[in-house]
Amino acid sequence: MAFLDTLPWNLVILACLTLGLAPFFPEPHIWEKLKMLAAGELAKPIDIFDLVMHGAPFVVLFAKGLRTVMAG
Template sequence: MTKLRAILDRIDLFPIIFACALLGLAPFVPEPHIWEKLTMLVSGTLVKPIDIFDFFFHGLPWLVLALKLGLGTRKTD
């Protein structure tokens, strides 16, 4: 966990938020792509390999942001 924390500490927050806004939400019309993939996941229709890859590709910035914010709030001794 300390290696992950060290990697995340080297990344500024702004590029992660920028990636979430662009890559995580693109294409914006008719709905954000990650939202479409999340609804497919919940409904059980996320089965095609391209859709699964697309879900991870568009979800990766959100995962990095969640890890950075989640690990950044803990104090290290």
């Protein structure tokens, strides 16, 4: 978990805003994949890969935030 401590906040936030939300129009890709997941339409391997790829920066952001709060 020391890896999370070495990541600067601005890099994590930038990754969320770029990779996490790209492409921006007509809607963010992560939002499209989450809607597909909720509808039960997320079945193709490429769609699952897209969800993981675009969701990873948000998972890192959440983990870093949780680690920061728990550290005091």
